[in-house]
Amino acid sequence: MITINPLEVEGIVFTAVRVELPKTNLLMISNEIGYIMCGALDVDLLNEKLKDRHVIAGRAVGVRTIDDLLDAPLEKITDASKQYGWQEGMIGRDALKRIS
Numbered sequence: 001m002i003t004i005n006p007l008e009v010e011g012i013v014f015t016a017v018r019v020e021l022p023k024t025n026l027l028m029i030s031n032e033i034g035y036i037m038c039g040a041l042d043v044d045l046l047n048e049k050l051k052d053r054h055v056i057a058g059r060a061v062g063v064r065t066i067d068d069l070l071d072a073p074l075e076k077i078t079d080a081s082k083q084y085g086w087q088e089g090m091i092g093r094d095a096l097k098r099i100s
Helices: 043-048 066-071 079-084 092-098
Strands: 002-009 012-021 024-030 034-037 056-059
Touching: 002 092, 012 092, 024 066, 034 092, 043 056, 056 079, 066 092, 079 092
Parallel strands: 034 056
Antiparallel strands: 002 012, 012 024, 024 034
C-alpha cells in the first residue's frame, strides 16, 4: 500500500509518503526544494553520479514511521543540502524547516 498525506511541520506543509514493502517501509517527507528519507536513500549515488542535479536530500536510518523520520538525526546528507545549513546529525524536522 502507498500512503501520501500532507504533513504540517510548524505551519509549513510538506508531503509525507509511506510505501509498505515486505518486511520494511519506504518513508519520505518532501517539498519542492528537497526531502528526507529512510535508509533506502542512496546519498552516495546522488553526490557522485547525479551531482549535477544538486539534489537536496538527507537519510535517517532505523526509522519505522513518518514521526520517527521527523525526530531522527540525519545520518548522511547530500553535498547540495549543505547550502541550506544541513549537517549530519541534524534532526529531520529541523532540516525540513530550513528548506521551507
